[in-house]
Amino acid sequence: MSKLHTLSEAIKKYVHDGDVIYAAGFTHMIPFAAAHEIIRQKKKNLTVARATPDLIYDMLTAAGCVKKVIFSYMGNPGVGSLRIMRDAIEKGEMEWEEYSHFGMISRLQAGATGLPFMPMNQTGAPSLEKANPNIKRITDPFTGVEVIVVPPLNPDVAIVHVQRCDKHGNSQIWGIVGEQKEAAFASKHVIITAEEIVEEDIIRSDPNRTVIPSIIVDAVCQVPFSAHPSYTQGYYDRDNPFYLAWDEISQSTEKIQNWLDEWVYGVKDRDEYWEKLGEETHNRLKVSPRLSSPIDYGDY
């Protein structure tokens, strides 16, 4: 069964006001195109979960879509502060729930594996445990040692960008495979955006590469360059000047509004956005190929 949708249809169908969403990808393949579509569709009161909110959630916050953030590191990676979210928290305008990276990913792991909690060893650091009632302790019945436990995170929707998938949603990812698998399995619905929709034969030529299986996928959208200004391993580089520029833009309400008007509201979809970025940017982000050494599955 084909699950092909346009991104606009997929967001309309699976993202609702008040939902908990998880836009996956640790610094890599961050699904910006989907976030921009959520902004265009004016979704409200979202709880946005991500280990690293990154620019993607700063933008959603700027556009007024966000009620609450669940996170473990709130920064503009390699640049500095995530100004809009930080400001919203300091002004008391946004709710937040905070973990360490391993706490956050353990919540996803519990959610993805159907467990009521995941255990973690103690780190000695006391303050976050005191601040967040979702971080509890239980006693190991074998040794009597106390471990930390966190509850499952089961978002309403996971949005995952992948390099290639078939029309059923069987998705292959390489490069940093942060928490895409866990986010997808943990969520009630899964939207895939893909650089390429390939024939099923390509996927079946390398089953060990498949990270997300069709059976948990609801919508498959072909959206090349979906991850800009972040990157997609083997397809394009991170647009570092934009990460630096955002530090500047995000200091002024007016600049933020202008940017949203021009780059989100002002374009129909990702194709138009990518065209608008222009040839100089396209060329700057290009990468030369570096192919994997093939493997032999054997024709049994």
Next chain:
Amino acid sequence: MSKLHTLSEAIKKYVHDGDVIYAAGFTHMIPFAAAHEIIRQKKKNLTVARATPDLIYDMLTAAGCVKKVIFSYMGNPGVGSLRIMRDAIEKGEMEWEEYSHFGMISRLQAGATGLPFMPMNQTGAPSLEKANPNIKRITDPFTGVEVIVVPPLNPDVAIVHVQRCDKHGNSQIWGIVGEQKEAAFASKHVIITAEEIVEEDIIRSDPNRTVIPSIIVDAVCQVPFSAHPSYTQGYYDRDNPFYLAWDEISQSTEKIQNWLDEWVYGVKDRDEYWEKLGEETHNRLKVSPRLSSPIDYGDY
């Protein structure tokens, strides 16, 4: 640092009488060559852990190396009983400790991730929990629901057969990746047997394919056809007639002894064993190639 050893050196150095060993590989890439070397070196009082003891542990038991087995399914896969181990248990000559597959692999997962236990949801089945004191219950502090917990399994030595690795031990596996990673990370020492030792560049051309990193590996041994009579995906097929023949051999003490004399004690190493199998068998187990579609990591 090169970790190259002959298999004989590696077994001498890392497997000791009384050790807990885990010969990994779920029906796939079962490290038979290492087991035969353990038999030749007359190791004693081993505790042998594997989800499926398979013929490899039946042989170790027949040769008198085994004191105890930890397992979750004791059968000759696709054929029937594992006669030698079954007999030893029925006669009270061998200790055993039993789990379901998920219980077994959860013990490895806890061992591999450094946790004092792993939780599992309840299955409703009561009997094994009553029979094995290592299967306990604790209460989820978030919902009050009871979950099953098992303690970590941390073998003294994991033996893992892989398709290709470099001389440092960075190992790539494809096909069924049952519990090789978990067994390796859970164990104090790791012995790798490999179909091929390749240049580091081959490994580095596809880092997502690496399942076991050099930092946890102690010894790397080049042992082609190590998995016979089981198989190595892309390299050779399972020798099904041998699995059927074992059902016959393992019914008679005399036949078992003759088989050990001829195929284990009577050969120096795996090369000699493979030669002895002869051309007809070599040809029968050959597979034609079926290559993966390559991927592009990008030259950043």
Next chain:
Amino acid sequence: MNYNNAELMTVNAARLLRDGDVVFVGVGLPNLACNLARRTHAPNLVMIYEAGVIGARPSRLPLSIGDPCLVSGATAVCSMYDIFSFYLQRGNVDVGFLGGAQIDRFGNINATVIGDYNQPKTRLPGSGGSMEIAGWANRCYIITPHQKRRFPEKVDFITSAGFLSHRKEREASGARGKGPQGVVTHLGILEPDENGEMVLAALHPGANIDMIQQNTGWEVKVSVNLRETQPPSAEELRILREDLDPTGIYI
């Protein structure tokens, strides 16, 4: 049309599958049943093997649960930990097939031991993944010949949970799946009633209630809606014999 017991059971098991089901497949008859269903009424069946293979399209008859032919051409492969947790425990598996040495009145299965656990008369293979499949697949089916020694009133050891002593006991246990939905034998099909007791729900052509009773270790109740199954069709038998098991390994 002539057919043997294995063919009869396989065809009836295949018919219990629905298009789009995600099935945890075993080797042998369950594998044949799934492949038959996929080639007839359920083309979108997704076959998962406990070795961690998803969407397998085996080009030959797999001889063990980890046959390499399951991997070449599959849509995905994952680790054992993942197949049992991300797939089965999480609730992503619709159907599981089970077997065992003994099945009792409430669909509980013994695949572990005959006699005392610590001093076994007969040591059987043990659970493998069947404890989890029985607990967590949405629906389970059992395929087994109908013989009295296989159907005791109460099993010696509950390797995999049916309804325990009553449907309510299973529900209280916290196991997420709905339990065994059918036991397909060469005489008919048993299905759970409102208490979780396995009752005679269907007879195969030529079988009767007496035959069932003589081969079952408890007083079998008969469903008020007792039905007769359709015999295997020529097409079903052709696919089984010519395409799926041409050398007659299982049938």
Next chain:
Amino acid sequence: MNYNNAELMTVNAARLLRDGDVVFVGVGLPNLACNLARRTHAPNLVMIYEAGVIGARPSRLPLSIGDPCLVSGATAVCSMYDIFSFYLQRGNVDVGFLGGAQIDRFGNINATVIGDYNQPKTRLPGSGGSMEIAGWANRCYIITPHQKRRFPEKVDFITSAGFLSHRKEREASGARGKGPQGVVTHLGILEPDENGEMVLAALHPGANIDMIQQNTGWEVKVSVNLRETQPPSAEELRILREDLDPTGIYI
């Protein structure tokens, strides 16, 4: 030979690494320090990045922890869950580098919030992976400029554990790692004493105890074995300036 504070700190951090160490690397100065060590006395250093990259050989200066140049040519990539559990929690990481807005007398780090947690005066990025690195790496090092506001006697919020209020308190907490083994600043190096208090262990050339005291928020104890560090060598500076950060992004 002239050098700046960033170069001085990087060179001294590099010297703390041992050949064969498995290091959890951050971007910026820790990344430079590791690459410098690898090109000098520690050719077998294994660099791990929290994004799940093992054995990275970046061909350019990574600008973020998830830069694609870390992956191309690495020996392995794994998921975030795996890097924190199979690697860090399991005890496979020898060294972690940490930073933060505040470091206190017992090496505790605050990277979360200045002021009240629920009504923060300044909201900082938070833990990321540093809570686990500080807890579980065998040894940790902190690289930071030596400024009074960065060195309060007690941090507002313990994002990552140093020795808490005493070495014994850390040990009782069950955290597996040995805690912070050194704080490398532009003036010198602080190291924990037997109580876990960070004391002045080394001065860089040109620095003195007064300068340390004036830039630290508590009465700093001085080790009886106070040493002076060797200035960065010409070769160390050449590698840093010409090979590792030729455009001067971090140095």
